[in-house]
Amino acid sequence: MIRLRYFWILALSMMVIFNSCKDEEPQQATLNLKITPVSNGAPIAMNTPFTLSNGVRVQLSSVYFYLSDLQLINDNGSSSYLQEISIYDLEVDEKIAYNVDGGSFTNISFGLGVKETLNHEDPATFENDHPLGFNNSSNNWGWDNGYIFYTIEGQYDLDNDGTFDGPLLYHVGKDDLYKSVLINREFAVSSVGETELELFIDFNKVFLNTGNQIDFITENVTHSSGDGFALANKINNNVIASFE
Numbered sequence: 001m002i003r004l005r006y007f008w009i010l011a012l013s014m015m016v017i018f019n020s021c022k023d024e025e026p027q028q029a030t031l032n033l034k035i036t037p038v039s040n041g042a043p044i045a046m047n048t049p050f051t052l053s054n055g056v057r058v059q060l061s062s063v064y065f066y067l068s069d070l071q072l073i074n075d076n077g078s079s080s081y082l083q084e085i086s087i088y089d090l091e092v093d094e095k096i097a098y099n100v101d102g103g104s105f106t107n108i109s110f111g112l113g114v115k116e117t118l119n120h121e122d123p124a125t126f127e128n129d130h131p132l133g134f135n136n137s138s139n140n141w142g143w144d145n146g147y148i149f150y151t152i153e154g155q156y157d158l159d160n161d162g163t164f165d166g167p168l169l170y171h172v173g174k175d176d177l178y179k180s181v182l183i184n185r186e187f188a189v190s191s192v193g194e195t196e197l198e199l200f201i202d203f204n205k206v207f208l209n210t211g212n213q214i215d216f217i218t219e220n221v222t223h224s225s226g227d228g229f230a231l232a233n234k235i236n237n238n239v240i241a242s243f244e
């Protein structure tokens with residue numbers, strides 16, 4: 001009888017412990033974020049030609065972006081920090097999943113590129129599959145210059161005759177070109193389960209941003225160094241304006 005009473009006391013206290021643990025467990029919500037390349041609002045794909053609004057045909061072959069300090073912001077002051085560093089490879093139709101606090105938001109913010117505190121790290125100090133790790137070491141110029149924040153590679157066909165006339169190669173990096181991006185977007189994130197969020201980058205604007213158009217004949221390659229810095233800065237300003 002005594003033994004049975006102890007059993008019930010034990011069982012009840014375990015239920016109390018179990019329930020209190022359950023109460024304290026934070027609710028886990030996931031945000032699946034995707035960046036879709038478009039041109040004038042129409043989705044585009046890598047290795048598939050599309051025509052810019054000035055009639056020039058372009059085909060992109062390789063585009064990726066590093067984003068630092070990605071967060072969701074509400075104008076009333078609340079925010080949800082997603083991740084210190086992410087890499088989006090537009091060759092892969094991928095979503096990246098983040099643990100997130102639910103809520104209503106009005107903006108998405110990030111630093112375009114690798115922030116200075118991470119930019120001069122050795123890829124070997126990260127796990128291989130980390131965005132800054134060995135598997136992405138081809139995105140690194142070495143300690144002094146840091147990571148290539150993003151690449152835009154492809155070809156252009158100036159007279160749209162079906163034959164490409166030259167390559168496009170924009171490798172943008174360097175601490176001076178690390179800039180903040182704020183995308184205005186009103187959206188809600190559920191506090192449980194999964195929420196999808198799709199951002200866009202408009203390549204018609206990357207190349208033909210009003211007042212800052214890229215001339216493919218003279219402005220088709222930059223590695224962000226020396227004489228190439230001005231073109232990298234120009235492309236960077238257009239790219240920042242092209243996220244939506």
Ligand SMILES: [Ca+2]
Nearest residue numbers: 157159161163
């Ligand atoms: Ca041509």
